[in-house]
Amino acid sequence: MSTFIQQLINGISLGAIYSLIALGYTMVYGVLKLINFAHGDVYMVGAFMGYYLANGLGARGAQMLGMDSDGVVARGLLGGGAMEPSLITALVVMLLAMAICAALGVVIERLAYRPVRKYSRLTALITAIGVSLLLENGGQVVFGADPKFFPELFTKQNIDLGGGVSVNSSDIVVLVIAVALMVVLQFIVYQTKTGKAMRAVSFNLTSAKLMGINTDRIIAFTFALGSALAAAAGVLVAIRIPRIDPLMGILVGLKAFVAAVLGGIGNIPGAMLGGLLIGITETLVVGYLSPTYKDAVAFAILILVLLFRPSGLLGSVAQEKV
Amino acid sequence: MLTLENISVSYGAIRALKGVSMHVEQGEVVTLIGANGAGKTTTLRSITGLLAPTEGRILFEGAEISGKPTHQLVARGISMSPEGRGVFANLTVRENLQMGAYLKKNKAEINRDLERGFRMFPRLKERESQKAGTLSGGEQQMLAMARALMSRPRLLLLDEPSLGLAPLVVHTIFEAIDEIRGEGTTILLVEQNAHAALKHSDRAYVLETGRIVMEGASKELAADPRIKEAYLGE
Numbered sequence: 206m207s208t209f210i211q212q213l214i215n216g217i218s219l220g221a222i223y224s225l226i227a228l229g230y231t232m233v234y235g236v237l238k239l240i241n242f243a244h245g246d247v248y249m250v251g252a253f254m255g256y257y258l259a260n261g262l263g264a265r266g267a268q269m270l271g272m273d274s275d276g277v278v279a280r281g282l283l284g285g286g287a288m289e290p291s292l293i294t295a296l297v298v299m300l301l302a303m304a305i306c307a308a309l310g311v312v313i314e315r316l317a318y319r320p321v322r323k324y325s326r327l328t329a330l331i332t333a334i335g336v337s338l339l340l341e342n343g344g345q346v347v348f349g350a351d352p353k354f355f356p357e358l359f360t361k362q363n364i365d366l367g368g369g370v371s372v373n374s375s376d377i378v379v380l381v382i383a384v385a386l387m388v389v390l391q392f393i394v395y396q397t398k399t400g401k402a403m404r405a406v407s408f409n410l411t412s413a414k415l416m417g418i419n420t421d422r423i424i425a426f427t428f429a430l431g432s433a434l435a436a437a438a439g440v441l442v443a444i445r446i447p448r449i450d451p452l453m454g455i456l457v458g459l460k461a462f463v464a465a466v467l468g469g470i471g472n473i474p475g476a477m478l479g480g481l482l483i484g485i486t487e488t489l490v491v492g493y494l495s496p497t498y499k500d501a502v503a504f505a506i507l508i509l510v511l512l513f514r515p516s517g518l519l520g521s522v523a524q525e526k527v
Numbered sequence: 528m529l530t531l532e533n534i535s536v537s538y539g540a541i542r543a544l545k546g547v548s549m550h551v552e553q554g555e556v557v558t559l560i561g562a563n564g565a566g567k568t569t570t571l572r573s574i575t576g577l578l579a580p581t582e583g584r585i586l587f588e589g590a591e592i593s594g595k596p597t598h599q600l601v602a603r604g605i606s607m608s609p610e611g612r613g614v615f616a617n618l619t620v621r622e623n624l625q626m627g628a629y630l631k632k633n634k635a636e637i638n639r640d641l642e643r644g645f646r647m648f649p650r651l652k653e654r655e656s657q658k659a660g661t662l663s664g665g666e667q668q669m670l671a672m673a674r675a676l677m678s679r680p681r682l683l684l685l686d687e688p689s690l691g692l693a694p695l696v697v698h699t700i701f702e703a704i705d706e707i708r709g710e711g712t713t714i715l716l717v718e719q720n721a722h723a724a725l726k727h728s729d730r731a732y733v734l735e736t737g738r739i740v741m742e743g744a745s746k747e748l749a750a751d752p753r754i755k756e757a758y759l760g761e
């Protein structure tokens with residue numbers, strides 16, 4: 206029983222990360238009816254931004270940017286000794302990585318998707334695959350193809366919950382941060398004027414325009430929001446398992462996409478739920494069946510969803526979508 | 528107030544408008560009638576910036592607006608109740624109306640406009656917290672009109688507000704049109720119900736396959752034998 210609870214906590218923590226990424230797929234789908242295949246790679250870029258922010262660009266990187274190698278950014282928050290490993294450091298690194306990826310998301314939308322918006326959806330889909338390949342290969346060139354090891358942002362420890370259950374503090378931190386981000390997102394989407402506009406755009410683009418909504422700006426904002434969450438997921442994942450590489454976004458991106466479909470693509474609570482379910486199932490399968498099936502779980506779920514409930518768990522019940 | 532100078536619009540290879548010129552003056556109700564596929568909706572969509580004309584100019588209050596994005600035109604005082612109504616099905620009636628006031632900041636003013644919409648269409652008041660998708664066609668049309676008024680437009684475009692509605696509801700809609708014009712809002716009305724449209728407007732244009740083929744005072748057009756035969760079924 207104690208192992209089960211431990212596995213469950215692991216699964217929820219992993220699932221919360223999938224949820225964060227799935228939210229980006231679902232929100233962009235909501236406003237553009239586009240599956241943004243590059244989204245998983247934005248998550249990868251987020252992890253690398255976190256890595257460089259924490260570790261520093263190194264002497265060569267600093268020279269390339271023409272910066273004083275003593276500069277805080279050039280040396281990194283930890284590498285330059287500007288900050289000690291702590292929760293605050295983790296938060297600062299995460300927030301900065303989020304800001305960078307939000308900008309990246311806006312640039313991708315502006316340069317790649319907006320110009321093809323007037324053409325067919327297939328054109329947009331192919332463009333998305335192109336952006337994805339660009340980020341993956343560009344990542345290998347810029348970051349190097351070999352895996353990097355993320356520094357410890359805060360000191361991890363095992364917490365004894367009693368009854369033989371002990372969890373790693375990183376799982377708790379990841380979970381708490383992910384939930385906090387989702388609460389903030391929920392607030393933005395349902396309580397702010399911009400969130401209202403996002404929902405209007407997802408319901409009916411033409412009507413949204415006729416209300417006086419600057420739909421281009423709302424679409425860009427949606428990309429910023431989704432990409433920031435993906436970057437947060439990238440940093441959080443590295444807190445759990447500190448090995449990152451330029452192709453890390455492919456599989457995780459696909460799993461998060463499955464999570465979005467499972468919850469009902471376009472549906473925000475659905476993406477949160479879908480991510481959790483995939484994370485929990487995956488962890489339990491690895492724990493009780495065999496680690497061999499780790500990556501097959503999500504795709505088995507995808508096939509089942511497509512067969513039995515193509516609209517996803519929350520897709521047709523609550524039609525609320527963004 | 529609004530001038531279309533020789534505008535042409537194409538959908539790919541299809542030329543939907545072939546040099547349309549028309550004008551609407553301050554305080555007028557002008558109607559645009561024509562058969563299915565004549566280009567009426569296309570005309571309204573170009574005025575609201577949802578489509579860009581390939582030729583010609585559109586002027587609103589003296590300034591050229593062709594090619595300007597829709598949200599800027601709404602800010603300038605143009606509003607439209609679109610063909611098919613375009614209500615936000617997942618939002619309540621009240622939320623739909625609030626969406627219409629998206630560019631307005633003054634809460635008190637928004638609430639006053641909401642009440643005005645409810646006075647114009649009491650049916651909407653009864654269904655205030657109902658999802659718009661569950662409204663009847665007539666109620667959705669009322670909602671689309673009331674929502675278009677929430678931005679306090681100086682020019683209101685209505686695309687077939689009476690389409691598919693029962694006679695009694697059609698009557699309500701045209702009464703509302705009279706009321707809106709009474710408040711000083713200029714209206715460009717697209718209709719297939721030529722009889723009612725001519726009765727409730729000052730001037731009219733007749734559109735046939737992308738060209739204006741007749742224009743004049745609504746009273747005169749209503750008496751014209753060609754109109755009687757083609758559009759009034761007499």
Ligand SMILES: Nc1ncnc2c1ncn2[C@@H]1O[C@H](COP(=O)(O)OP(=O)(O)OP(=O)(O)O)[C@@H](O)[C@H]1O
Pocket residue numbers: 538541543561562563564565566567568569570610719
């Ligand atoms: N999105 C589109 N793509 C291609 N052709 C279109 C499109 N929209 C309209 N058309 C064509 O343009 C012409 C004018 O259409 P429009 O919708 O303006 O007509 P309408 O006068 O509003 O007709 P109705 O009374 O049926 O609403 C038609 O021949 C129509 O087939």
Ligand SMILES: [Mg+2]
Pocket residue numbers: 567568569610686
């Ligand atoms: Mg039409």
